[in-house]
Amino acid sequence: MIDSRVQRVAVGPLTGAPASARTARPGARVAGAVLCTVGLALLCLRSQLAAAVGLEAVAMAFWVWARAAEDAEAQAPRWAWLRRPAAALWLAVAIHAVWPWLSHGRGPVRDGMLAPLRWLEAGAVVWAGLELLAGLPLARPYSDLPGPLLAMRPWLPVMLPAAGFMVLWRQSPHWLGISPVRHTATVLLLVTAVLGALRAFARRQWIASLRWLAISDSALAGVLVATGVVPERSSLLLWLGACGGHALLLMGELRGASPRRGPFITRLWRAASWTTLAALSWPMMIALISGKRGVAWAVSFAIGALPVCLNAWVTVGRMVAAPERRKMVRAGAALKLTRLAPLAVLATGPVALLVAWWGGFEPPWRDSAAALAPAVLGGMAALVARQTQARPVWRALRGMGRGMPAFAGAAFQAVIGIERRLVALVDGLVRAVASPLHDLHTGDAQEYLLFVVGLGVLALVLPLLQ
Amino acid sequence: MSPLIVVSILPAVHGPLSGLVKALGAMLPALHGPVIPALACLAAAALLLLLEAREGAGAMEVASLLVLLPLAGVVATAPHVEAAWPALAVALVVAVLARHREDLLHSECGIKLLWVMGAALALSWGGLELLAISTGTRALAEQWAVLRLDLESSIGWSTALSLSLLVGVVMLGGAPFHFWPADLFQGARPWLAPLAVAGIQVCGAGWLLSRVDGIEQFPTGQRIVYSLLGTAAWVALVAGGVTLMVQRRPERRVGTLASLNGALMLASLAAPHRGAMGAGARDIPLALWAGHLALALAGAATLSRFAAVSAGSPSAGPVLFRRHPWSGILGLYAFFSLAAVPGTPGARLWLGVARDLVSAGRVGLLLALAVAWLAAFGAAIRQLREAFGVVTPAAPPGRPVAWQPRAAMWLTGAVLVWMALSGIAGTSQ
Helix, strand or coil, X not given: CXXXXXXXXXXXXXXXXXXXXXXXXXXXXXXXXXXXXXXXHHXXXXXXXXXXXXXXXXXXXXXXXXXXXXXXXXXXXXXXXXXXXXXXXXHHHHHHHHCCXXXXXXXXXXXXXHHHHXXXXXXXXXXXXXXXXXXXXXXXXXXXXXXXXXXXXXXHHHHHHHHHHHHHHHCHHHCCCCHHHHHHHHHHHHHHHHHXXXXXXXXXXHHHHHHHHHHHHHHHHHHHXXXXXXXXXXXXXXXXXXHHHHHHHHHXXXXXXXXXXXXXXXXXXXXXXXXXXXXXXXXXXXXXXXXXXXXXXXHXXXXXXXXXXXXHHHHHHCCCCECCXXXXXXXXXXXXXXXXXXXXXXXXXXHHHHHHHHCCCCCCHHHHHHHHHHXXXXXXXXXXXXXCCCCHHHHHHHHHHCCHHHHHHHHHHHHHHHXXXXXXXXXXXXXXXXXXXXXXXXXXXXXHHHHHHHHHHHHHHHHHHC | XXXXXHHHHCCCCHHHHHHHHHHHHHHCCXXXXXXXXXXXXXXXXXXXXXXXXXXXXXXXXXXXXXXXHHHHHHHHCHXXXXXXXXXXXXXXXXXXXHHCCCCHHHHHHHHHHHHHHHHHHHXXXXXXXXXXXXXXXXXXXXXXXXXXXXXXXXXXXXXHHHHHHHHHHHHHCCCCCCHHHHHHHHHCCCCCHHHHHHHHHHHHHHHHHHXXXXXXXXXXXXXXXXXXXXXXXXXXXXXXXXXXXXXXXXXXXXXXXXXXXXXXXXXXXXXXXXXXXXXXXHHCCHXXXXXXXXXXXXXXXXXXXXXXXXXXXXXXXXXXXXXXXXXXXXXXXXXXXXXXXXXXXXXXXXXXXXXHHHHHCCHHHHHXXXXXXXXXXXXXXXXXXXHHEECCCCCCCCCCCCHHHHHHHHHHXXXXXXXXXXHHHHHHC
16 A cells, blocks of 8 residues: 555656656755764664764764655654654663773673673663664554655665665674673564564565565574674674665666566575575574474574564465567677676575685584474475465365455554553653642742742651651 | 855765865864953944944943943853842843833833842742851852761751852743743843843853852752752752743744743753862863853844744745845854854753763753754754745845845854864864
8 A cells, every 4th residue: 555655656657757757956955875884884883983973974864854845744754753763772872982891791790880881882782773673663654654755655665774784783892791782672573574474475566575675684693693693794794685685686686677577587586585584593593492392493483483484485486487578689788687696696695605614604404403393384385385286185275375465464553553552651640740740830930939938848747757 | 056055065075075165174273262252242232233223223222332341241251150149130131121112022121120029039048048047158169068068957058059040040041931031032122131141041041150169068959959950950950941942933942042041051051060060170171161052042033033923834035035045044153053053152061961971870851951952953943944044036135135144144143153163173182
């Protein structure tokens, strides 16, 4: 529904020209693009200050685009939440600036009274990363909303989970040492991965699904960072393969569905996405299930397997070859990139696992088989379902499964609804407490005099009461 | 190139520019004293007064500048505030407010200020008298020495001690007394409000400093003062931060930021190793705080007169930002400095106090400071976004903003940039 609305907005009603062409504001577009690029580049640096400036720049970029958008009144408030993660990182920066000798060892929290500062810093960094990853209930459905820059609306929100992962990955020394924060982040990331996969599964349109797949991939990669089961570089490569692959697919999709033009390139992309997802899920599942037995193992497995299985199903099953209408495809840089990119994506997963193995990742084969099963089964099931449509058994199964996306969508909406109600409840409670306090203050001059006199009397009476 | 593009890019290239900034700062003479900021503030007030005179307020109004001289003097001599100055400063401000009796907001501000400050002064003077009765002497050092002997019950002197501090807390404008700076910025004339608020706040800080001088000789009293100032600072920071989040009028935002800066001074005094508790109580950078406060208030208050009240939905920016964006940006810099946004001289002050609090182990107060800082930072960004507003195809209004307020913003902004540059260079050395 949202995408059709985007299409309506994107094309002028009378001229047929793209609306972006009519409302082109080069200043805002350039400023936003520069800010966004610089911001994302700064997020790649180890420095916390650079990360805070980077997030602020990304938030500023969205605002610059939003204020220049045709529907600025809707866009500006919609993306105002991006200030929250930036503020959280600024808080972490401030704590470091105030207490420069803050250490980040994994050992017990030291320095007694000042320990809350370490917790606060870790919490602030995780907050920033999680909120960008749609991991907090405050702005979770942002990926369903079009971005503020008309020319890039459908894929602009994909940048945000990438920024969230970069914050969690690059700033990991600041939060991995605080166990409660790390455990909470792991749980929230898993919930995000599940919700992202459900939403991707529920959306019928391939472009919309890709946006949610990027979120789910980033959340799964975030679990890798939180659990520390593979070296840092390996986590980055695995995320780059999975999320980057989906982002490239999205970009290609918006440029004439180039990754799906022809059966060969479609198969290549399908294999690449599936492989990187399997590579990402392997260590992630190992981290969840290793060392567990019985019910704990089953629960952990189920929680990890659900998003992986759904992502594999969507990635493999929804990517169908688009008919090429042109008699001769014009060779160009874009075409070469479309053919080379899946090869690079395909190689990323195995290379990342090689790096992980070099760094000491050697899980037992039984655990590995279980860890790989969700990705393999999800993808296989999607393949089989598509290729064996003629058989009556599969037709029956397809009929049964036709309602599953709607069910997934309803489940997602139910969770979002509950979260919204909880947030509204907290907001209402705060207002209920604040409202009488506000009403106490009338602003009359006499009130101030009475207040000071009251305080004076209190100062006289309190020592007597003691 | 649009100013917005330049301003939006600046934070992103902050790192690479820092070397250049340090080199620039090293070339400038250090600006730590409050004299130049006080003079700049006075010049800004004169410019605004000139505008008022041009608009038909009469030549006699220009003579009001003479009234501002003592207030600027209070800021300029901040480390040496005498005990009698608070009453004189309040009396002066109330008198100026009362002179424009036909202006309802002026009169209201005058009445509020008179009642609150008058009552607070009376209570504090009462406290001083009680202390003198308890100890038999008016000399502060002797009072601590007598009290240390523990000759009588603590009820009398502890009540007297807390009452004697009251006017300092009220004059600093920390919540729950944060209404008066906001009222003054909303109700008083633009040329009067910044110096009046800064002058009164500096007097309040000076009062507190003079009252706790040498108290380390009397540990029991030291503990009480430490606790009282800490509690006052905590309440002021948290309540001020929360207030800032819900405020919609730019003038009141400036007022609440002024009160948060007052709370910052309270927090500094509550850090025992440097503030009231230490031997070098006068070492608190009161001069730097006072100079920065006056200057930032002058710039931000001028800006606030041209900024729109927050509406429910975003709208086009005000005339100032559509016709003269660079002037607006300098005004915003003053606002940002007041809100301690990183890269401004205000941020250095806040960071310094936060470090003092960590050294003193006052984590609760530090957390309150963090809440207030985040609220102030958020308010500054909100102000920036509202100032630039959304892009509209309509042409900017034909009538420009008068040159006097723009010049005032350029002046205060330039001196603040000077402070920032010289501060960065000083830190790097």
